Amino acid sequence: MKIYIINGPNLNMLGIREPAHYGSMSYDGLVKMLTEYADARGVETVIYQSNHEGDLVDMIQEAYFAGAYGIVINPGAYTHTSIALLDAVKATSLPTVEVHISKVEEREAYRQVSYVREAAVKTVTGHGTDGYIEAIDFLIERSKNES
Numbered sequence: 794m795k796i797y798i799i800n801g802p803n804l805n806m807l808g809i810r811e812p813a814h815y816g817s818m819s820y821d822g823l824v825k826m827l828t829e830y831a832d833a834r835g836v837e838t839v840i841y842q843s844n845h846e847g848d849l850v851d852m853i854q855e856a857y858f859a860g861a862y863g864i865v866i867n868p869g870a871y872t873h874t875s876i877a878l879l880d881a882v883k884a885t886s887l888p889t890v891e892v893h894i895s896k897v898e899e900r901e902a903y904r905q906v907s908y909v910r911e912a913a914v915k916t917v918t919g920h921g922t923d924g925y926i927e928a929i930d931f932l933i934e935r936s937k938n939e940s
Contacts, residue, residue: 801869890928
């Protein structure tokens with residue numbers, strides 16, 4: 794089983810950017826945690842981060858062509874602005890879990906819209922970096938239920 798974990802703008806600044814919202818774990822620490830967690834469960838991961846919208850669209854499409862089972866995506870600020878990411882997720886029809894480290898529903902008004910959510914099978918918000926673990930587990934369980 795292969796899962797793509799795709800991170801949008803400023804996620805590379807984890808541990809530096811607004812630790813009150815996003816915690817103190819670095820992006821490298823997040824990648825290590827997710828890789829070890831997935832490896833222990835026999836799940837292959839491709840973990841990617843970009844500050845560029847088109848690169849994220851390319852990775853969503855790559856997940857499809859690489860035969861991934863699903864996608865975990867934290868679109869960052871593109872959550873609230875990118876119809877392109879929504880269209881890419883819809884085009885692949887891959888089970889996609891939207892993750893947000895902070896509790897976006899309790900933040901600024903402009904963070905209340907999520908385009909990606911329209912195509913996501915699940916959204917996890919406000920669970921810190923453990924939200925990624927929850928998303929991986931959800932996709933593992935979903936794949937078992939489809940077998």
